[in-house]
Amino acid sequence: MPGAMTAAATNPLIDDRDVExxxxxVLDLGRLLELPYFAEHDRETCDMLIASARDLxxxxxxxxxxxxxxEPPRLVDGRVLVHPRMRTLYARLTELGLVAAPRPHAVxxxxxxLAVFSLATAYLMAGNLSAYGYLGLxxxxxxxxxxxGDDTLRAAYMAPLYRGEWTGTMALTEPQAGSSxxxxxxxxxxxxxxxxxxxxxxIFISGGDHDLTDNVVHMTLARIRGAPAGMKGVSLFCxxxxxxxxxxxxxxxxxxxxLIHKIGWRGLPSLALAYGERGDCRGWLVGEPHQGxxxxxxxxxxARIMVGLNAVATASVAxxxxxxxxxxxxxxxxxxxRDPAAPPIAIAGHPDVRRMLLxxxxxxxxxxxxxARVSRYxxxxxHATDPAERERAGLLLDILTPxxxxxxxxxxxxxxxLAVQVHGxxxxxxxxxxxxxxxxxxxxxxxxGTTGIQALDLLGRRAVARGGAxxxxxxxxxAAACTRARxxxxxxxxxxxxxxxxxxxxxxxxxxxxxxxxGSAEAMVLHATDYLDLFSTVVIAWQWLELAAIARxxxxxxxxxxxxxxxxxxxRAKLAAAQYWIRTELPRIDHLxxxxxxxxxxxxxxxxxxx
Numbered sequence: 001m002p003g004a005m006t007a008a009a010t011n012p013l014i015d016d017r018d019v020e021x022x023x024x025x026v027l028d029l030g031r032l033l034e035l036p037y038f039a040e041h042d043r044e045t046c047d048m049l050i051a052s053a054r055d056l057x058x059x060x061x062x063x064x065x066x067x068x069x070x071e072p073p074r075l076v077d078g079r080v081l082v083h084p085r086m087r088t089l090y091a092r093l094t095e096l097g098l099v100a101a102p103r104p105h106a107v108x109x110x111x112x113x114l115a116v117f118s119l120a121t122a123y124l125m126a127g128n129l130s131a132y133g134y135l136g137l138x139x140x141x142x143x144x145x146x147x148x149g150d151d152t153l154r155a156a157y158m159a160p161l162y163r164g165e166w167t168g169t170m171a172l173t174e175p176q177a178g179s180s181x182x183x184x185x186x187x188x189x190x191x192x193x194x195x196x197x198x199x200x201x202x203i204f205i206s207g208g209d210h211d212l213t214d215n216v217v218h219m220t221l222a223r224i225r226g227a228p229a230g231m232k233g234v235s236l237f238c239x240x241x242x243x244x245x246x247x248x249x250x251x252x253x254x255x256x257x258x259l260i261h262k263i264g265w266r267g268l269p270s271l272a273l274a275y276g277e278r279g280d281c282r283g284w285l286v287g288e289p290h291q292g293x294x295x296x297x298x299x300x301x302x303a304r305i306m307v308g309l310n311a312v313a314t315a316s317v318a319x320x321x322x323x324x325x326x327x328x329x330x331x332x333x334x335x336x337x338r339d340p341a342a343p344p345i346a347i348a349g350h351p352d353v354r355r356m357l358l359x360x361x362x363x364x365x366x367x368x369x370x371x372a373r374v375s376r377y378x379x380x381x382x383h384a385t386d387p388a389e390r391e392r393a394g395l396l397l398d399i400l401t402p403x404x405x406x407x408x409x410x411x412x413x414x415x416x417x418l419a420v421q422v423h424g425x426x427x428x429x430x431x432x433x434x435x436x437x438x439x440x441x442x443x444x445x446x447x448x449g450t451t452g453i454q455a456l457d458l459l460g461r462r463a464v465a466r467g468g469a470x471x472x473x474x475x476x477x478x479a480a481a482c483t484r485a486r487x488x489x490x491x492x493x494x495x496x497x498x499x500x501x502x503x504x505x506x507x508x509x510x511x512x513x514x515x516x517x518x519g520s521a522e523a524m525v526l527h528a529t530d531y532l533d534l535f536s537t538v539v540i541a542w543q544w545l546e547l548a549a550i551a552r553x554x555x556x557x558x559x560x561x562x563x564x565x566x567x568x569x570x571x572r573a574k575l576a577a578a579q580y581w582i583r584t585e586l587p588r589i590d591h592l593x594x595x596x597x598x599x600x601x602x603x604x605x606x607x608x609x610x611x
Contacts, residue, residue, distance in 0.1 A: 011320050013057055013126035014313065017564040018365055019050065019119050022372045024562060025550045027115055032376065037383035038113055046116045049101070053120040056092055057127030062317075064089060065128045068267035069436050073210065075259040080209040080269050089131045090212045093124070094164030099139050107146050107154070108162045115375040118309055122368065125313035129440060130267025134167050136306050137207050141168025141219045143302065145238065148287035148295050156244050157217050166215040170303065171202045171239070171273065172296065179453060181293060182230045186222040186275060188237055188283055198222055198239055198283040199276035201257070204447075208271035209241065209256045215249060216241040220275070220283060221292045228290065236292035237283035239275065253281035264439035303448045304405035305374060311408035311444040312367040318419035318437040319360040326353055326422055347422070356422055360415040362577045362585075366540040367408040369547065374404045392473050399462045399470035400539065402454040407536040409444035410451055416441045455532035460525050463535075464513045471509060474539075475502050481546040488552035490545065494582045498545050501538045501589055508534075508593050526604055527596040534592040541586045548578035 023029045023046070033041055064085045073082045102117045103109025124132040142161035145153055160166040177183035186200025200222060202208075209216060220239040227233030242249040258272035275281045287295055326348035333342055334349065347353045377400070380393035416438040420427035427434045445451050463471055479502075482495050512531070516524035551571035560567040 011062065011317060011324065013062060013317050013320065014054075014119075014122050014368070015316075015320070015365075016054070017562065017566050017570055018368060019122075020562040020564050021547075021550065021566060022119065022369060023116075025554075026369060026546065027372060027376050029113075029115070032113055032115065032379060035379075035383050035385065037111055038379075040110075041112060041116075046113070049096075049112065049116065050120045050123075052096055053098075054123045056096065057123035060092055061089060061124060061127030061131055064131070066433070066436075068128065068130055070266075072262070072266040073259070073269040075256060078256055079211065080256060080259065080271065082210050082212060082269070083267060086131060086267060087212060089128065090134060093131065093135055098124075099135055099142065099164050100162040103143070103146065103162065107142075107158065113376075114378045115372055118305075118371055118375040122309055122313050122316070122371075125310050126317040128267065129310050129314060130265050133265065133268040134207050134210075134212065135164070136303075137170065138164070138166070138168040140170060140302055140306075141217055144219050144236070144286065144295060144298065147298060148236070148291075149238065153238055153284055153286065157238055157240060160215070161217060164213075166213050166217055167207055167210070168217045168219065169205050169208050170296070170300075171205050171208070171218040171220040173202060173204045175201060175203045175272075179450065181221065181234060184221050184223060184234055186220065188222040188224050188235065188285075190224065195282040195284050196222075196224065196237065197276060197279065198237060198281045199279075201275070202273045203258075203271075204260060205271050205273050206265075206268055206447075208269065208273050210269060214242070218254065218273070219286070219296070221296060222283065224285075224289055231293045233290055234292040235289050236286040236295045238286050239281065239283040243282055253278045263442070264436070265443055300448060301401055304401055304454075305371065305378075307444050307448045308367070308374075308404040308406075308408045309371045311412040311441060312364060312371055314437050314441045314444070315360065315408065315412035315415040316364045316368070318416045318434050319357075319364045321434060322360060322419040322422040323348075323357055326357060329424075331424075353422060356418045358577060358580050360418050361573070362540075362544065362581045363408075363411045363415040365547070365574075365577065366543045366581065367412065369543040370400070370407065370539065371404055373543070374400050395466075395470040395473045396477065398465070399458070399474055402458040402462065402532065403536045403539050405448065406445065406451045406454040406532060407540060409441070410533075411536075413438070413441045413445065451532070452529055455528035456525055458535060459509075459512065459528045459531045460516075460521075463509050464516070468506075468509065468513075471506065475506065478502050478542045481542055481549070485545050485549040485552075488549040489556075490548045490552055491579075494545060494548065494578065497582055497586055498538070498541050501541060501586055504589055504593055505535060505538060508596055512596060522604075523599055526599055526601070527592075530592045530595045534589045534596070537585055537589055537592075541582050544578040544581045547574050551575050551578070 032038065067085055068083050071083050073080050100109040101112045102114050105111055138161050142158050145158035149158060161168050172181060174184055188196035188198050190196055218239045220237045221234050222237055223233050224235050240252050241254050243252040253276055255274045255277055256271050257274045260270040262270055327346055329347050330344040331347050332344055334345060374397060377393045377397040381390055381397050384390045384393060419434040420438055423432055423434055426432050482499055485495050512524045551574040554561055554571045555568060
């Protein structure tokens with residue numbers, strides 16, 4: 001193909017310099033490792049894990065991506081068969097010990113900081129998110145059993161999951177209910193033998209069947225006979241594909257009834273499942289009856305952060321592909337060129353291409369810092385020795401989770417579309433990878449709670465919880481970043497813009513909460529998605545202001561920094577991206593605030609029949 005160029009063979013997936021920067025200059029990893037829970041780790045062990053994940057991602061996962069996208073799993077005689085290369089990849093992934101890496105020693109974990117784990121797995125997700133998906137889902141299922149299961153369930157089903165011998169799923173969605181978990185209809189009939197007989201149907205169950213391992217453990221929501229209606233009547237069950245009897249695995253009456261033909265994530269099967277068609281599907285209650293939604297939210301919140309990281313990684317690999325392509329693809333001449341015989345220039349020389357690249361950079365790197373920061377809050381919330389610090393970190397983790405999930409998903413899709421655009425006509429072809437990553441990215445704004453659900457969760461619950469304590473904690477964090485930026489000599493107008501934006505959030509949230517307290521809940525959340533957009537824009541501006549401060553500090557000192565050689569050009573690019581986000585994106589919040597405040601009701605008053 002004339003003029004066709006690809007940098008796929010040398011795509012870094014994630015910029016090593018950014019990972020070092022986050023660990024060295026954003027997260028203060030050294031202080032985190034001083035906590036007793038992480039006592040067995042130091043910078044060297046963290047670097048070793050990240051290097052192992054990076055090498056696996058670049059050398060094996062990424063080279064297999066195209067094959068797995070082109071040949072998705074097949075449903076043959078009721079059994080799902082994955083691509084042959086997936087078996088090797090899964091074995092290599094489990095050899096790293098990643099499933100249990102952040103978990104306690106008592107359950108076979110390594111007590112690795114989640115912040116480090118997130119940065120390591122970002123490479124794996126960028127290399128091949130479908131392959132990593134099996135591990136991510138398994139980790140969540142095992143964690144549920146660890147937190148709420150009894151000793152018998154932990155020994156029988158949690159331990160093999162954490163060892164990577166089996167995989168796990170989150171079986172929530174049903175055909176008639178979708179995201180409305182209050183409408184779950186799967187039933188669980190008590191028996192006198194310590195288990196329940198489960199009957200019902202689930203759909204869109206990722207990794208619900210395959211030939212990678214001997215078993216799949218479904219963490220399943222169902223209703224016990226006589227349970228209350230709505231969410232208060234939903235319980236959590238451990239329902240294996242094959243149950244243990246006398247030390248052997250036997251069929252547990254969980255059948256695959258359909259394979260979803262997805263447009264992305266094509267290496268990870270999405271399935272329709274039927275429980276109990278023969279009346280012999282056994283499920284074991286996890287925790288107390290009727291607490292399934294509360295228990296599942298632990299897994300869902302972890303999954304939401306994982307989805308956000310997936311979204312960042314998917315945008316990142318496409319961004320690096322676009323940068324490499326724009327540097328070597330020649331086309332056109334500068335506007336000031338007078339000689340038509342002059343050689344064409346690389347398209348990166350055209351201002352609008354640089355705009356698209358810089359916008360991708362702002363989204364990708366701002367999102368990566370946010371995910372790493374939220375992961376650090378999770379580490380502190382679980383393991384800080386000071387109770388006040390644990391509580392504060394928990395507040396920040398709670399209020400930022402919807403942003404960490406939805407911003408990378410929504411804006412990541414935009415960044416992926418820009419990567420296609422940078423490639424021009426070649427981008428709109430299957431011979432080049434950006435179109436595949438665009439397909440992958442779209443799922444991230446759908447699964448684990450759509451963007452609309454995240455918006456309702458943020459405005460309707462998290463932002464106003466405990467009298468706005470989370471919002472106050474966030475404002476204090478941003479104020480500290482402004483202080484650092486001011487000391488570093490960052491443009492004063494950027495700092496003032498962010499400080500003003502924090503005030504806008506505070507006033508708007510109080511006003512909307514007042515409407516809810518007055519009995520007008522619909523008016524409060526009518527523009528919840530705009531509120532989430534506004535909130536996210538400010539949160540990412542915070543990331544970029546702190547990155548600008550770090551850049552100013554570095555440029556005033558000795559360069560290059562770190563093993564990855566962060567030089568002057570690297571830090572100047574950070575300043576350019578910070579300027580771009582704060583000057584071109586942050587001003588949007590006034591329009592979004594006006595929509596939330598004024599109650600613009602075009603769709604509220606729309607009769608669907610008019611459409």
